[in-house]
Amino acid sequence: MxxxxxxxxxxxxxxxxxxxxxxxxxxxxxxxxxxxxxxxxxxxxxxxxxxxxxxxxxxxxxxxxxxxxxxxxxxxxxxxxxxxxxxxxxxxxxxxxxxxxxxxxxxxxxxxxxxxxxxxxxxxxxxxxxxxxxxxxxxxxxxxxxxxxxxxxxxxxxxxxxxxxxxxxxxxxxxxxxxxxxxxxxxxxxxxxxxxxxxxxxxxxxxxxxxxxxxxxxxxxxxxxxxxxxxxxxxxxxxxxxxxxxxxxxxxxxxxxxxxxxxxxxxxxxxxxxxxxxxxxxARRGWLAELGTSAARKVGRRPHASRRARIVGVVSLIAVVAAAPFFAGPRLPVYSTALVFVLVFASLRLLVVTSGQVSLCHATFAAVGATTFAHLAGGAGLPWLLALLLAGLLAVPVGAVVAVPAIRLSGLFLALATFGFGILVERLVFPMAIMFGKGGQVTAPRPDLGVFDTNTPKGFYYVAVVIVILGLAGIHAANRSRLGRLLRGMADSPVALATLGTSVNITRVIVFCLSAFFAAVAGALFASFSGTVGGVSFPSFLSLTLVVVLAIAGGGELLAPVVAAVALQIVPSYVRNATFNDYLPVLFGVSAVAVAVLSNPRLDVDARLRALGTRVHWRDRTSRIAVRARAVGAEGRP
Amino acid sequence: MLALSHVDAGYGETTVLRDVSLVVPVGSVVSLLGPNGAGKTTVLRVASGVLHPASGRLLLDGDDVTGVAPHQLVARGVCHIPEGRGIFRSLTVRENLLTQAPSTPPADALARAVEAFPILGERLSQTAGTLSGGQQQMLALARAYTTDARVVLLDEVSMGLAPLVVDEIFSFVERLAAAGRSLLLVEQYVTRALAISDFVYLLNKGRMAFAGEPGELDEEAVFQGYVGASV
Incomplete structure (x- = not known):
């Protein structure tokens, strides 16, 4: 004793x-x-x-x-x-x-x-x-x-x-x-x-x-x-x-x-x-009560880009990405990492923005993908692509585990539970042999594509481009499908969704699984690119940074992940000023605070922006309406 | 004297009150009547500073107090007992009474509250949320008496209470009036409210439909006002 x-x-x-x-x-x-x-x-x-x-x-x-x-x-x-x-x-x-x-x-x-x-x-x-x-x-x-x-x-x-x-x-x-x-x-x-x-x-x-x-x-x-x-x-x-x-x-x-x-x-x-x-x-249901009135999501009229403008945007973005090896020079590996993060952010966006659930353990999903891939492709010698897919699939049960609190908890407590989960996995499971092991690192191979050499920075970059585009297409498909509509509906009102006869719980589990899958694929890609990967690449703290950077990157389905990845990975590599890079997290944090405060419906920033937008962008349209209204004898509204 | 002058007010993009003017003269009892959704509660919220008008002014003793915070208006003698049970449920009765009257000496506040509602004296250590509905309302109302409020705004204080308790509440309201406090009443017991009122306002769909003395208001008009027909 x-x-x-x-x-x-x-x-x-x-x-x-x-x-x-x-x-x-x-x-x-x-x-x-x-x-x-x-x-x-x-x-x-x-x-x-x-x-x-x-x-x-x-x-x-x-x-x-x-x-x-x-x-x-x-x-x-x-x-x-x-x-x-x-x-x-x-x-x-x-x-x-x-x-x-x-x-x-x-x-x-x-x-x-x-x-x-x-x-x-x-x-x-x-x-x-x-x-x-x-x-x-x-x-x-x-x-x-x-x-x-x-x-x-x-x-x-x-x-x-x-x-x-x-x-x-x-x-x-x-x-x-x-x-x-x-x-x-x-x-x-x-x-x-x-x-x-x-x-x-x-x-x-x-x-x-x-x-x-x-x-x-x-x-x-x-x-x-x-x-x-x-x-x-x-x-x-x-x-x-x-x-x-x-x-x-x-x-x-x-x-x-x-x-x-x-x-x-x-x-x-x-x-x-x-x-x-x-x-x-x-905890028993009702044992924890979240404080504070949570506002419904603001639905502002956003100026929608036309279909043609969007296609032009996507095509030019792909062109820039494809041309990166010609202007990136020695920074090309940074671009590869950024591509991985585009997929990470896109999968996180599916959870946080589309379905309205704040998850603070996204880096954990990526870490699971990275180690699984390393064990399968490196240790077990499975073909590269198969190992990549399996790495994603094996993260699905992990996503389901995190979805358990999501079923019972909402909002703040879900964020807390996922945060706790991320840290406990980092401290408890990362050192185990099934993940990064005692050495804290695992090795992973690059794909063998015959004559196409993937061991050069340029070769692997194009592999990453293909995988990330496929991943984004998958997420886009999920967004556009019935599931995507359900998720957006769930973000607006879970109760309304339930009255329509949809199981909110199953929808929640599915979105966590889906998000975990894509994050894990991104993690696997990162492992393959790095060769050796350890827990330090996916600390639980990274999950926090991811959510914050995504929040300040705006709302676009494709644009937000790209902007976020550029801000997190590419910008620091171009800015030579060490002080700026040291203070970059400060900038992220402060911007996130500003974005959150400005999202307050009581401020009615949208109305002001709308007024501004009306003046700047829609002037010609309103004047046209006014002309037409005068022509038919109706009073043109100012 | 409390006055609203040409007030427009609402919540977000919804306008509830349009061009509402109203005066509560010193030492008088004023009733504010109107059907559900007419904007009666909103008038009181504007009068106590909880809601700031989109346009128009709030005047207290001739001073413009538009945009002044509720606690500052309290310091200037405005007391608004809101709809529902205006108490802090997790505090004890004693703590409620003291929190309600921050500028009254504690012993005074307790003594006056017990004088007004003796039952509260027996319940000082009880958690307010566990009182009966009538006792909770008495606790909420005590504030009008324990503070030196000069203008008291009462929002449906008899709502959902047993007839005997309603009697007690009304006799308290009459006592407040007799003590020279100005009262603005929103009441569902229209006849009882009119019986003690010097002036009456009728609000309909956010606009003042009538202002005058109770005698000038015939019952039919009140009834029509309450069922929502235009007067």
């Missing part, structure tokens, strides 16, 4: 920090209805700011700590409250994209400023070790635990006993009524965002000495709070804190066991995401 104590203590300490972060997350989610995927990024900002103040500028740590908390609370909290207000009334997809955009922007900013390598964060708490019943406990561990517990307990009491606390709970019930009762709901929300952000920053400061300063790691560590928040039903603060402790304990205790099994080495790190996924998938 004594063997367990050190693990229990370690688990309680990290668990209490998860609980602290999760409590802040739940508080801001409850009062504003905006679930902040960027919560972890605030923690990272807090940790770096603390590092900057204390280690770079030599500020004593207590002062640095206070400064960090004040800045996180007042400045970051204020910014998030403004963002949340801008997102009020937008679709769930827009909200997810916006806060994921913040995550990517902040993470990019930290990486650009401090470099991707982890910095050493000196401990600042006393590390004096004492013994409780024969078990060594660090004083810093005790302090961290007590600070986290104390902050959460203080918050709970604050909500119960103070007027602002009552108002914070009241704003959850009915914010308009609170306004009518004479309390400014915006001020109340700002307070709760301030507290939530300060909690996130505090958890970052407390975690940093244990894990070092790494922008990605810190961000993801606090995302572990999502699992704790799920246990608290995204609503109860004490249960959320308890959930943090549970997650910390399971993760810590499991390290003791899995050390004996190499294959499970990723388990402890995956625990929070397993908890998140399991809670979301097995």
């Amino acid at each position: 004594r063997d367990f104590f050190p693990f229990i203590i370690a688990g309680l300490v990290t668990g209490s920090v998860y609980g602290l972060a999760a409590t802040g997350l739940v508080l801001s989610y409850q009062t504003s209805g905006i679930f902040n995927f960027g919560h972890g990024a605030i923690a990272a900002v807090g940790a770096y700011l603390f590092f900057q103040l204390r280690q770079e500028w030599g500020v004593p740590w207590p002062i640095a700590g206070v400064v960090v908390l004040v800045i996180a609370g007042l400045v970051i909290g204020y910014v998030f409250e403004r963002l949340a207000r801008g997102l009020e009334g937008t679709s769930t997809a827009a909200r997810v994209v916006a806060t994921v955009g913040v995550l990517i922007a902040i993470q990019g900013l930290l990486t650009a400023t401090y470099g991707p390598a982890a910095r050493d964060s000196r401990t600042f708490l006393p590390t004096h070790v004492f013994s409780i019943g024969g078990v060594n406990v660090g004083l810093d561990q005790v302090i961290v635990f007590l600070v986290a517990l104390g902050a959460t307990a203080a918050l709970t009491q604050y909500l119960r006993l103070t007027a602002t606390g009552s108002a914070m709970r009241a704003v959850v019930d009915d914010s308009q009524l609170l306004d009518l009762a004479g309390t400014n709901p915006t001020r109340v929300r700002r307070t709760s965002w301030a507290i939530g952000s300060a909690f996130a920053a505090l958890s970052g400061v407390l975690l940093a000495p244990a894990i070092g300063l790494d922008p990605l790691l810190l961000t993801l560590l606090v995302i572990q709070a999502f699992g704790a928040a799920a246990i608290g039903r995204f609503s109860s603060l004490p249960l959320t804190f308890g959930g943090g402790l549970v997650v910390g304990l399971i993760a810590s205790l499991s390290t003791k066991y899995v050390s004996q099994y190499q294959v499970l080495s990723g388990f402890p790190a995956a625990v929070p995401f397993i908890v998140l996924f399991v809670v979301l998938v097995f």
Whole structure:
């Protein structure tokens, strides 16, 4: 029994920090209805700011700590409250994209400023070790635990006993009524965002000495709070804190066991995401209620290109793509990668745009395709094309697994479940032999087409062109078919679709399977092109970037994936300026936030654009109508 | 005095009110009648600042307060009890009463609420969502009394309640009027509302169809107004 104590203590300490972060997350989610995927990024900002103040500028740590908390609370909290207000009334997809955009922007900013390598964060708490019943406990561990517990307990009491606390709970019930009762709901929300952000920053400061300063790691560590928040039903603060402790304990205790099994080495790190996924998938219906009114999709009149214009567009696009080897020069491999990403984006678009389901594990599908292809074509020696197809088909069951939460959950919780799934596969399954194995890499062959040499960049480029065009044609066919109409109908109103006698569930499963298939084919193509491929090519973080970049690429069926792939792959290779490329993720993130906020129907941007469009593009048509109306004696409307 | 002057208002691209003007003189009781969908609730929403008019003005004591936020109008003495149960369901009765009257000292707010509705005094620690419908409405109405509101807007406060409770609600409304508060009533009990009103407005399809004193309004016209025929 004594063997367990050190693990229990370690688990309680990290668990209490998860609980602290999760409590802040739940508080801001409850009062504003905006679930902040960027919560972890605030923690990272807090940790770096603390590092900057204390280690770079030599500020004593207590002062640095206070400064960090004040800045996180007042400045970051204020910014998030403004963002949340801008997102009020937008679709769930827009909200997810916006806060994921913040995550990517902040993470990019930290990486650009401090470099991707982890910095050493000196401990600042006393590390004096004492013994409780024969078990060594660090004083810093005790302090961290007590600070986290104390902050959460203080918050709970604050909500119960103070007027602002009552108002914070009241704003959850009915914010308009609170306004009518004479309390400014915006001020109340700002307070709760301030507290939530300060909690996130505090958890970052407390975690940093244990894990070092790494922008990605810190961000993801606090995302572990999502699992704790799920246990608290995204609503109860004490249960959320308890959930943090549970997650910390399971993760810590499991390290003791899995050390004996190499294959499970990723388990402890995956625990929070397993908890998140399991809670979301097995929660009773109605147990989780999504907050905030989700707007119906805006249907604006878009200026439709004529059929001829579209054909001209597609043909000229194909011409440019086909001619790429003649102008790309040494950058041709970048174009091949971009082609792969066109297919990845097109398959993601099928899910996110056509069927309206936000999936945050798309890179996982591609990774599954890549390894399956490598095992089949490289290991088992199957013919290239057959292996490519099988790689796609074997990803279909994976898509079906992800579709299970899609059947039960909608909107935000689906996004969370897929996000959890992506990370748990990355941590748990990627290192296993069936995927990338212990070495973290697998090798894959290029196709053997006889006289046509596919080993040159140009040769493979044309292989990629053919496969990607076939894939896009398949997705286009799916879009145009009955299934495509059902998917668009489902995005508008699942209920209406059900009343028409269609099984919404089966439609959901099919679209996930289809999307997984094409993403896996793209992944397989990438594997074949790269020769060796590893998990680093498809990190779970890439899934977030994909969704964000697709969101800013516009709505065109063909154009959006192409624009997204160009922005993600080709632009960075042409811009020589290293600073620009460092800040590119920041640009993506900020643009995604802007796109999401501008999609707010309350802004009525469409009407303004429409007015502009009428003036600019449709002037001749309206004037023609006016002339005709005058001719028949009707009043021409201005 | 609260006044709407030539107000057009609506939701999104739908216009609900067209050129509506209405005055609630100091210390008087005004009834706003009209069939379902006439825009009565929208008038109250404009009057309390929840909805800002597309054109026209909202005036309070002669000052233009168009576009002012609801909580700021509350500070200037406007109290709007919305349709349905205007309470915070997950808060206790005590927390509700205190949240409702942020600028009244807590002890005062509780004492006045209990004075108005003694039953609330027995339920202070109960979660508001678990009260009966009548008690919930009393809790919502208490705000009109615990704050120093000068203009009180009541939207169908007797809706869906038992007759005995309706009596209690009406006697509370009369007490508010007697205390010199200006009232704007939207009521389904038309005769009872008219009995305590100094002035009456009839709204139909978003336009004012009649404005005057209750005596000038014959019952037939009211009935026709309610069944939706044009008056």
